[in-house]
Amino acid sequence: MNLKVPVRWGIIGCGDVTEKKSGPAYQKTDGFALKAVMRRDAAKAADYAHRHKVDKWYNDADALINDDQIDAVYIATPPDTHKYYALKVAKAGKPCCIEKPMAPTYEECLAICEAFDEKNIPLFVAYYRRSLPRFLKVKEWLDSKKIGEVRHIHWHLTKSPSAVDISGEYNWRTDAKIATGGYFDDLASHGLDLFIHFFGDIEKVNGVSLNQQGLYSANDAVSAAWAHKNGITGTGTWNFGTWKREDSVTIYGSSGTIHFAVFDDEPLVLENTEGKEILNIAHPENIQLYHVQNMRDHLMGKSMHPSTGHTGAHTNWVMDVISGIY
Template sequence: MGGDSGLLGSISWENESTYLNAESQLTAMIMRDRNRANVIIWSMANETPSKPARNKFLGKLAAHARLLDPTRLISAALEQNNYQGNPTIKTIDDPFADVVDVLSFNQYIGWYDGLPEKCRSITWKIPQDKPVIISEFGADALAGMHGDSLTRWSEEYQEDLYKETLSMLGKIEQLRGISPWILKDFRSPRRQLPGIQDGWNRKGLYSENGGKRKPSTSSNHFMKTGNCNMKKITWGIIGCGDVTERKSGPAYQKTEGFVIGAVMRRDVAKARDYAERHLVPKYYTDADAIINDPEIDAVYIATPPDTHKFYGLKVAAAGKPCCIEKPMATNYADCIALCEAFEAKEIPLFVAYYRRSLPRFLKIKEWIDNNEIGNVRQIRWNLTKPVSEKDLPGIYNWRTDATIAPGGYFDDLACHGIDLFQFLLGAIIEVSGSGSNQLGLYTAKDSIAASWKHASGITGTGNWNFGCSEREDIVEIFGSKGKIIFSVFDEIPIQLIADSIQSLTIPHPENIQLFHVENMRHHLSGKSIHPSSGRTAASTNWVMDKILSDTDSM
């Protein structure tokens, strides 16, 4: 699951040479193992008591790990405490919990702390909005030793402890994984109970000879049923076209607690083909049928934008949460109509501006919020692309049909950046634009320029041209002490140029909407507020409308 730096509670936290030694060990481990696919988490420590020197020590170590490998999560096996002095309610109040990405702790109630039945009286109140992994739990047993469930060291005691522990852990809302301690008995010179341990740690699900113990059945059942206290939400997709093949559809299937129950497309052969390839149980050719299917809890609309309002209002009338592909609609007025419809029913409306959830852009926001470039003064975006084969006369493309997308590729692409800029820098309150059709290959605009002002006073400019000799996608954010350079669409390194130069490569997930979809799950479960709502998306449409209205008047 992860790498562990092996730090114990007897560390001399104030000693600089101790820290350098730990950093050296951590560096060696990450350099050795970072290309191993089975490593998903770097663990900083194991059950180290909290105190200021330790917190500073581990904070520096975590920052170093993120610098060496920004692609993996950080954790540590934290100590547990009683919540407000109540011994039946456990909590994590370690300051280092604010640093890690994943909370983890070792759990031995019923072995080192009372009998297995004690698990029934224990509840958990974990205030941090972070996933929880149980890094260790279990009890010792000698293979072949039998007795009742109260006979320590027997397989029956170990089995009963597993059942009680797994039932208790399943009540932790944030629980996302468990790691029994341990898979197989191993040699441990400190374990010297005659006739039982004889130099072996006996907590394995299997004996040192490979024999299976009774708890392995309970553990397997827990893992197969996914007992993590989460209700499944079944989604239906309207418009299973290109965007759903890789960018979004698989993200819904990979998100814990989400399943795709049905898809809809007017072409029955294409709907059937998509359902069969993506293992979706049902398909429809009628949008009303999928929207009103009682087995569908929520609807994702992935059709061209001129139908978003039409389908979205139907979903709102059915009282189901909805995610709409971007842009939210073809104009600001339709966006407001959608927002009001969902707000009247008090149900969530999301829009697929997934860049608000991607780690590379969250890092840029962190730089801005931490004043790494001082006070932000200006933002500038230049996006150019050569003519596409799809633009040739006689080839229909809705993205360049002025009745659907009057700004052409600007409608489809620029909204990503404009929405992202409002996420990073705040709402845009003034905007003007100009544009033309330079190529004459289609009815929509192919060249647009704009300038704007954010509520904070930051100014911005943008140029979008889809008939140039080469592709360029460069954004520069200028501050009083430096600047940030990045791309909206390309996965080039993001750069922070201030007192020094930082260049970070933070890759996108295989399915680029994954974090956006996961954030919808967090929102629907009440854990956090999704960054891309109907209202934030409507603001982006307002900016787009203002730019295009100026180009129409020219």
């Protein structure tokens, strides 16, 4: 697209995720400017704009989307409204970034992709781990055959229920009507999308999804097995009712292993026939910074962004099959 610099962005849904993780990244990226924010609660929208020094605020999404002074839109609302807003952005002819997961279902993701494809408008999904140096290092090790031929990957993620979970206080992340897969969709999506980035699309997948605790409407215990198109196999277990948190990924190769965590601030560990290498690679203060910078480079025609609507939709397909809804 022929966009002028700076590309002026607006955010729909300036909630918690935009406070530090993402919003400031649009302000720190050369060639981008955050010019407007929207939230249904007018007072909260105005407060956000004041604190982050954003020129305009709205409590009407249509007003932001159709603002002539806004070139691109970042949708950071809960998943159940992603399709609703994304179709409006596509109709307005503006590039868009959607928070992950892309939508509650694969079918909704396909509808979003079709709308943007029809107008040849860039569409991104905020799977920012594809752009983080820590995980780019893992990909570098894999691409340079540091552990030989990759055979299998396994991820184990557990955590204990939060005080909100136990109290029964409302949390949209565990409301199956809004976030179909609960914490699985919210958290496991990050790792599954990263593994697809490492090894390519997944061809076969199956899973078991249950509600063991009965604390909320979404399921809280999930197990899965899959195979990438290149023959690499994978397994995962995600349980949100255990006594402690664990976040452990191991990639098994023909001549070594790579160990890391998807969320926790743990070192990368490479072990092969030459010995063991341990690296600590810090994340940026605003964790979506490199993701946002890569969007700029994509829009300026310098490179292709690693996380697009189509890659995000494939991740949703995998999660839907595991959860038994596709």
